[in-house]
Amino acid sequence: xxxxxxxxxxxxxxxxxxxxxxxxxxxxxxxxxxxxxxxxxxxxxxxxxxxxxxxxxxxxxxxxxxxxxxxxxxxxxxxxxxxxxxxxxxxxxxxxxxxxxxxxxxxxxxxxxxxx
Amino acid sequence: xxxxxxxxxxxxxxxxxxxxxxxxxxxxxxxxxxxxxxxxxxxxxxxxxxxxxxxxxxxxxxxxxxxxxxxxxxxxxxxxxxxxxxxxxxxxxxxxxxxxxxxxxxxxxxxx
Numbered sequence: 001x002x003x004x005x006x007x008x009x010x011x012x013x014x015x016x017x018x019x020x021x022x023x024x025x026x027x028x029x030x031x032x033x034x035x036x037x038x039x040x041x042x043x044x045x046x047x048x049x050x051x052x053x054x055x056x057x058x059x060x061x062x063x064x065x066x067x068x069x070x071x072x073x074x075x076x077x078x079x080x081x082x083x084x085x086x087x088x089x090x091x092x093x094x095x096x097x098x099x100x101x102x103x104x105x106x107x108x109x110x111x112x113x114x115x116x
Numbered sequence: 117x118x119x120x121x122x123x124x125x126x127x128x129x130x131x132x133x134x135x136x137x138x139x140x141x142x143x144x145x146x147x148x149x150x151x152x153x154x155x156x157x158x159x160x161x162x163x164x165x166x167x168x169x170x171x172x173x174x175x176x177x178x179x180x181x182x183x184x185x186x187x188x189x190x191x192x193x194x195x196x197x198x199x200x201x202x203x204x205x206x207x208x209x210x211x212x213x214x215x216x217x218x219x220x221x222x223x224x225x226x227x228x
Contacts, residue, residue, distance in 0.1 A: 107159040
């Protein structure tokens with residue numbers, strides 16, 4: 001069964017550094033998402049992306065965050081200047097149609113980001 | 117604003133027992149609700165998606181129900197097995213949005 005893949009599985013970085021988290025969504029999917037989960041807390045929505053642009057973003061997704069689909073297969077999340085509070089598990093997800101059209105989200109295994 | 121709550125936070129049962137996990141949501145105008153499984157250090161696996169027009173959805177030993185009027189969904193697991201041990205999350209959409217709002221999950225332990 002096709003799956004969403006994320007790299008790296010674990011990233012350690014120093015505060016103030018830039019990080020890029022990478023995702024390869026399922027190939028025929030059109031809608032892409034990033035969520036994150038701080039240890040012990042709920043999974044939180046960050047951003048949705050469709051047709052090469054952001055369709056929706058949360059208040060967490062400030063100017064330090066950006067997303068890009070640089071080619072036909074990759075979907076990246078960049079954090080420009082990491083803070084300690086950015087430490088979390090970051091999940092990429094994709095779907096073939098909008099969630100309103102009753103298509104389940106497919107999640108990757110996540111990237112654990114640790115900011116020291 | 118959609119809020120999703122799951123009780124209990126943790127549940128421990130002996131193997132073979134049937135069990136029910138609960139999920140409640142505040143915005144009854146949802147168009148679907150999803151149940152996910154999360155294993156430690158892993159991503160979320162979609163288990164079931166119930167559309168607003170459905171009352172139940174089944175997959176193997178799993179059965180999910182949705183009652184929009186009461187703002188509740190349940191996940192029923194029949195004949196539980198140790199391999200069912202995981203955290204189970206439910207998620208519903210924020211009204212008019214692509215955003216899914218998650219509950220905190222129920223951590224299930226099935227003891228052999």
